[in-house]
Each structure stands twice: as structure tokens, then as C-alpha cells.
Amino acid sequence: MSTRTARRPIMAALVALALLGTTAACAPESSTHLLTGSSAEESAEEPAAAPPAAAPPATAAEDCSDGQPPVASIDPGGSPEITSGSTMADIRERGALIVGVSADTLLMGSRNPFTGNIEGFDIDVARQIADAILGDPDAIRFRVITSGDRETVLQDHEVDIVTRAFTINCARWENIAFSAEYYHAGQQLLVPSTSDVTGIDDLAGQRVCAPEGTTTLERLAQWEGVEAVPAATHTTCLVLFQQGEVDAITGDDTVLAGFAAQDPYAEVVGDPVSDEPYGVGIPADQPDMVRFVNGVLEDMIADGRWEESYDRWLGDALGDAPAPPEPVYGRAP
Incomplete structure (x- = not known):
């Protein structure tokens, strides 16, 4: 069983807990x-x-x-x-x-x-x-x-x-x-901690998720060989990432930091490519x-x-x- 496959149940539970935190009617x-x-x-x-x-x-x-x-x-x-x-x-x-x-x-x-x-x-x-x-x-x-x-x-x-x-x-x-x-803040990447990707320039051949209709997604066209994968939201990107359907997520470092906090097998890498x-x-x-x-x-x-x-x-x-x-x-x- 791959590391990616093995961690799916754990990460699914973490996503569910995060979503519960945003919707529960707590005092x-x-x-x-x-x-x-x-x-x-x-x-x-x-x-x-x-x-x-x-x-x-x-x-x-x-x-x-x-x-x-x-x-x-x-x-x-x-x-x-x-x-x-x-x-x-x-x-x-x-x-x-x-x-x-x-x-x-x-x-x-x-x-x-x-x-x-x-x-x-x-x-x-x-x-x-x-x-x-x-x-x-x-x-x-x-x-x-x-x-x-x-x-x-x-x-x-x-x-x-x-x-x-x-x-x-x-x-x-x-x-x-x-x-x-x-x-x-600035646009960066979230990748698996085992990935060789250290920045935007290493994305050739990689599947990278970003919310559809955003300038974040449009910027991916600047890098040759990147397979841009649109999704409804960054949260949807996180699900695809944890299922192994994409290799990376791109977005503001603040958003990606939150995802890295949920996923111990992911990390934020690269220099920002936007202001x-x-x-x-x-x-x-x-x-x-x-x-x-x-x-x-x-x-x-x-x-x-x-x-x-x-x-x-x-x-x-x-x-x-x-x-x-x-x-x-x-x-x-």
C-alpha cells in the first residue's frame, strides 16, 4: 500500500473535523x-x-x-x-x-x-x-x-x-x-512532504489544482508542462490532493498553511509568485x-x-x- 493511499482515511477524517468546525452550531x-x-x-x-x-x-x-x-x-x-x-x-x-x-x-x-x-x-x-x-x-x-x-x-x-x-x-x-x-501573502504550492517539487519551476508534468475562474488558476498557464486541474474551491482541491488525484495545490500561502496544518504529510514550498x-x-x-x-x-x-x-x-x-x-x-x- 502506498503512503498516499494509506493516509487517505486519516486525512478524510481530518477534513470532516475541519468542516464540522465551520458548520457546528457552537456557542x-x-x-x-x-x-x-x-x-x-x-x-x-x-x-x-x-x-x-x-x-x-x-x-x-x-x-x-x-x-x-x-x-x-x-x-x-x-x-x-x-x-x-x-x-x-x-x-x-x-x-x-x-x-x-x-x-x-x-x-x-x-x-x-x-x-x-x-x-x-x-x-x-x-x-x-x-x-x-x-x-x-x-x-x-x-x-x-x-x-x-x-x-x-x-x-x-x-x-x-x-x-x-x-x-x-x-x-x-x-x-x-x-x-x-x-x-x-503570495501564491505558493502545497505538495506531499515526499515530493521533489520545491517551487513553481519544478511543476512540469505535475497535476496542480486551483479554484476555477481564479487568477491563481490562470497563472499556471505561464509554466510549460503543468496540468492545471480546476476545482470549485480550495477545499475541493484538498480532497483531490488527499485522494492522490492531483500532485499539488496552489493558492495564497495563508490558505495553504491551513491545509498543511490539517495534513501532516503535506508542506508549503516555493517562493511566492504574486503579491x-x-x-x-x-x-x-x-x-x-x-x-x-x-x-x-x-x-x-x-x-x-x-x-x-x-x-x-x-x-x-x-x-x-x-x-x-x-x-x-x-x-x-
């Missing part, structure tokens, strides 16, 4: 509320054809209509402060920060099937913002949203912020605002909140909380913490 943690509204807990890897999720990835060389690079945000002007009449003062009066999140992106934002808590790197960022405003990292009402919901819930002021693997780009700046970049700068989404008419969040992010990086969160959630799959993204400012309020 949220004691001081954190969960709002589901009309949004189902769906996969974070939706086809790029869906308008809000289809915007091209941002790069440092790209300039938006205001002449600023997409990762440029509003200078915080020092440590975060809450003044009377500010957006943050209104949130403090309400008593909770409302945050749009994923509940099924393992390691970034997913529901723990044993505790019912939503947790991950994105969730840690949200908790630091809640703590800075309310003095309590658990003073949050989570709103579980899909990738396609992210801009809409901000434009409609249904949430205060979105922390859901949200790539900053010029098209989105037309509708909402962003914090400075807090994580730099996906993640930022906190904020309503466009709240520049004071943008400045405040940027101050929180600066403090989180300066005192080591950013690195601590990375090590906890992403370190095992992606290696030692990289240098945090350098904030870029210059955008007018």
Missing part, C-alpha cells in the same frame, strides 16, 4: 458575540469571477487614481487616541466592535470545533483593535461573511471593520478604505478609524505582538516570521 466565547445575519459560513476561496473578489492583486508598482500606491494608507500621526465625537467613541459607547470575519479559513479565521471560538491571525488583529478601543480584546461581535460580502458590509455600515484575508488594491479603494498592510497585501477594511467615510487602526498596527508590530501571533498561527506551516510589512502612508483623509 461563541463568553464575552464575544457572533452575528451571522444573512451570510452563510462559506469557503474563503471563491472564484475570482465574483466582482468584489475578482479585483487584480495589488503590487508596489501600481498607482491608484490619486497617484498613491494601493498599499498607501493614512498616517496615524502618533499613538492611537479616542476623541469625543469620533468613530471610536461611538464604538466605545456601543460597547462592542463589530467585525466581518471568516469562520472557515484555518489559521486566519476559523471556528474551533471544540470551543466554538473563532480564532486565527486575522482574529488576533481584530482583538487588538477591540482592546485599544474598549479595553477588552473580547468586546467583539463577529459577523461571519463571505469574500464577496466584504465591501458591501463596509459600504452599508453593517460592520466597523473587516479582517478577512482582504487584499488591498486600487479598485477596492474606490469603494472603501484600508489600513496599512499587516500581512503580505497579496492584506489590510483591515474600513468604511470610506471614517478616516479617523483608519488612522486609529494604523496606530494599533504600529504598536502591535513594535511590541512583538504581531510576531507572537504569526508564530502561533502560521509559523509551523510557513517557517520563521518574516519582517512585518513596512507601513506606507501618504494618502489624504
